[in-house]
Amino acid sequence: MSILQGKKALIFGVANDHSIAWGIAQAFHREGALLGFSYANEKLERRVRPLAESLGSTFVEPCDVSKDEDIAAVMRKASERLGELDILVHSVAFANRDDLSGPYYTVSREGFRVAMDISVYSFTALAREALPLMRPGGAMLTLTYIGAVRAVPHYNVMGVAKAALEASVRYLAADLGAHERRVRVNAISAGPIRTLAVAGIAGSRALISEFSKVSLLRRNITIEDVGNAAVYLCSDLAAGVTGEIHYVDAGFNVAFPLKMDEAG
Ligand code: NAD
Numbered sequence: 153m154s155i156l157q158g159k160k161a162l163i164f165g166v167a168n169d170h171s172i173a174w175g176i177a178q179a180f181h182r183e184g185a186l187l188g189f190s191y192a193n194e195k196l197e198r199r200v201r202p203l204a205e206s207l208g209s210t211f212v213e214p215c216d217v218s219k220d221e222d223i224a225a226v227m228r229k230a231s232e233r234l235g236e237l238d239i240l241v242h243s244v245a246f247a248n249r250d251d252l253s254g255p256y257y258t259v260s261r262e263g264f265r266v267a268m269d270i271s272v273y274s275f276t277a278l279a280r281e282a283l284p285l286m287r288p289g290g291a292m293l294t295l296t297y298i299g300a301v302r303a304v305p306h307y308n309v310m311g312v313a314k315a316a317l318e319a320s321v322r323y324l325a326a327d328l329g330a331h332e333r334r335v336r337v338n339a340i341s342a343g344p345i346r347t348l349a350v351a352g353i354a355g356s357r358a359l360i361s362e363f364s365k366v367s368l369l370r371r372n373i374t375i376e377d378v379g380n381a382a383v384y385l386c387s388d389l390a391a392g393v394t395g396e397i398h399y400v401d402a403g404f405n406v407a408f409p410l411k412m413d414e415a416g
Contacts (some may be wrong), residue, residue, distance in 0.1 A: 154184030160234050162188045162271040164217065164278065165243030165295075168199050170347045172295055175375025176382040180239070181207040183383050188234050190215040190226050194246075201323035217274035218242055218266075227281045228326045237285045239386045241296040242278055245271040245349055247310045253354030256308040264309055271313040272320060279324050283335065291336045292323060292328070295378075296397060298341055298405055306354040318397050323375045325395030336394035343373035343401035366410075368403025 165173035166189055177187055188211035192414050193202040197214065204212045215226040228239065234356045247267035249261045259267075275294045282292070299307035300314035321339045328335040344350060344360045350370055353359075381400045384390055401403045 153391065155383055156180055156239075157184035159238035159387075160188070160213075160236065161185050161241060161386070162190065162234065162237055163238035163241040163243070164190045164215065165192060165198050167196055167348050169203060170345075170375070171243065172342060172345065172347060172378050173241060174377050175202075175379035176241055176243065176293075177207060177379075178381030179376070179383045180386070181232075183387070185239070185402060186209075186234075186236045188230055189213070192216055202370070204411070205245045211224050211269065211290055217278065218270050220277065223274075223277055223281050228287065230282075230361060231285050233355050235285075236287045237282060238290045240278060240282045240290075240292040241386075242275045242292070245273055245295070245310065245313070247271065247308075247313070247352075249289070249352045251309045252352055253308075256312075259309045264312075267309045267313045268316060268401075270388075271310065275288055275317060276320055279328065279383065281338070283331070283333070284329065286333050286335050288333045289388070289391065290333065290336075291338070291390070292324070293337075293382055293386055294339045295322075296339045296341045298401065300341070300397075306352075306356075310353070321397065322395045331395055338390070338392070338394060338396045338398060340378055340381055340385065341397050341399045341401065341405070342378050343367065345373055345375060347379075349373075363404060365400075366404065366407055367401065368407050371402055373400060373402055 184277050187209045189204045200210050215225050243317045251263040292369040296314045299311035326335040352354045378400050
């Protein structure tokens with residue numbers, strides 16, 4: 153069974169082998185997709201290149217998503233070397249560490265701007281620049297978190313950014329669904345996973361260990377769980393699905409906020 157056979161995907165957001173984007177890349181590769189990767193800066197190249205090569209990918213290009221010229225350059229190279237694309241994955245977020253602890257209202261104007269620019273605007277910018285490369289029926293995917301719709305301790309400005317990202321998914325789905333290429337746009341809202349990005353959030357260790365006690369499946373989420381759901385959302389199996397925020401969180405978002413085992 154190769155659900156993504158013949159499809160080409162460009163993936164933003166692999167930093168190391170703990171990254172959610174890496175879980176997605178592995179699942180896409182298993183299902184027959186051809187992959188291209190983009191990484192944030194030179195420091196990451198020595199980690200990302202061997203990972204990409206282990207999945208048979210030779211397209212490994214830098215792109216700081218806060219720079220329009222970097223986005224234009226990576227799309228130009230993708231067009232030259234990969235040709236048309238079927239899938240775009242945006243698994244990128246950033247906020248200053250100081251803004252991911254303590255109260256939300258202490259966030260500075262600059263801290264707010266940086267979080268919104270890198271974590272929200274970049275998806276819209278990538279979607280726009282990738283659109284001319286997308287094959288009809290293609291799919292775009294981003295990653296969000298329940299902090300968009302609930303006040304999660306210390307998630308702060310990133311929760312505000314994720315709310316804006318989820319709204320972007322709906323507006324992009326409207327625009328690109330009406331576009332002649334009929335491109336679909338969805339998000340996965342993942343349960344907490346220990347990655348580089350999460351290490352910067354105060355209290356994340358306790359939150360992850362608590363999660364396994366209250367999620368309906370009584371376990372944590374893995375990057376493999378997210379990768380498998382991404383295969384579905386980016387494949388023709390989900391041809392009728394767009395504008396969705398799809399929770400991959402072991403049922404946490406529908407759970408009553410009380411440890412079920414203690415409820416008797
Ligand atoms: P990660 O640190 O592995 O990935 C974040 C990526 O963002 C890194 O590859 C980093 O290089 C990239 N990035 C940051 N600034 C960038 C820039 N200016 N230009 C280009 N790339 C940049 O952590 P992750 O947890 O895999 O995060 C991936 C996505 O998943 C993020 O959007 C995150 O908010 C989301 N998410 C994570 C969790 C979790 O618990 N880990 C849960 C829900 C959603």
